[in-house]
Amino acid sequence: MSDKSASAYWAANIRLITICLVIWALVSFGFGIILRPLLSGIPVGGTDLGFWFAQQGSILTFLVLIFFYAARMNKIDREFGVDEQ
């Protein structure tokens, strides 16, 4: 891999990780804890959406995030020809 494509590969990698980590922080620290009052108007089964995020929503989002990251990373690997096939 040339230097140019190596740095492009790394940039794509960093961009993907940044997006995922922003969502990771938003659903747990954000919706689950700090932003809970903002979501208090949305009722979920006797309590509010912030509570749901703290108990279940964040875990489900983490799951989606990891599989999304894995799939996108495989695609980036293939585009730059660094996959292990």
Added chain:
Amino acid sequence: MDQFTLNLIVVGLSFALYIGIAIWARAGSTSEFYAANRGVHPVLNGMATAADWMSAASFISMAGIIAFVGYDNSTYLMGWTGGYVLLALLLAPYLRKFGRFTVPDFIGDRFYSQTARIVAVIALFRHLDHLCDRSDGWRRCRLLALPEVSSSTGLWIAAAVVFVYAVLGGMKGITYTQVAQYCVLIVAYTIPAIFISLQLTGSFLPQIGLFSADASGTPAADAPGWSADRPGLPVVYRTPFEHLDMVLFTMALMIGTAGLPHVIIRFFTVPKVSDARASAGWALVFIALLYTVAPAVGAMARLNIINTIYPNGVDGTPLAYADQPAWMTNWEKHRPAGVRGQERRRSDPVLQRHRCDGRHGCRARLERQRDDHLQPGHPGAGEPGNRGSARLGDRADRGRWSGSGPVHGGRPVAGDLVGGVA
């Protein structure tokens, strides 16, 4: 056949299964011993990671502490699962890409330093206490059915079984043994949860049951004082930045989870880097199976106990202390050494009221304190949210931003009224 023999047979069979797997998968080479020949399927590796990582804290204690503390202990749920995102994005694929067998190997090569490698090995010794802790957890999880076995004997049995399957099978043996352990433990955990949920809310999935109404119309998540934001906590925990403590605690759990050596080495066993990424996701799938059930178990237990103690609602007259269910009295009498019983209730205002109401003149004191608090000259009277009648069952308070922890003079009203009188 008596209960002890039956328990012995079941526990013995599970041990025989673990050791049988180790003999079947015994390691023949270095690569097999350390990295299972890099031939473990990512889904199986995820399952083994889940079993390896979830210990007594997850299987036994977590539902309890969540039942007890409620919303604030969502930190455990988010923290211990959020760490897998960090692991999948920042650690696992890179360590696997490097292609070594152990973390000290990686550190030594990465920093071109034999010293760094030795320091990394020494750092692992720090985990010896963790090892003891985990042996104890392993004993608690697997030998719980045999209370006749003393804890020190149990520890030796646990250490012996783990030693046999770890030395014989290496990483390959450990992996498949853990897959079997995961299956045993998740079945044991979720089956009761499913039936509790079915009975209490009519919902098959505990995850849905948590937010569905029971026969009296209260959703489990709405068990008095449960989903509210830190009922009755002293003001010191809520300043200077409200919930900074929760954020930092959650982050500490996340970073800690991502750095666990016994979890990191699991990612050396999969065939490819892309498998390491997927494997972290599968680990979280299997962990989430338990982690979304645990709060439901906790909430339903809390709702059940409160419905039992307060047949007329939390504002009504509680069950007389003498009429409480037999298991509560039994627990108080026979609880194992080191496990706190009645005095633990002191930190739970709702349960504490049951203990003190009608005894030692507590009710009169409660009312006097409440009346004092309503006096115009009383410090804190008339502050927003500072209502003298603050109760955990107060629906208007529920779920609000620190709504049910009104504070005066640095102490919580809820605590003054109900928790602080015993």
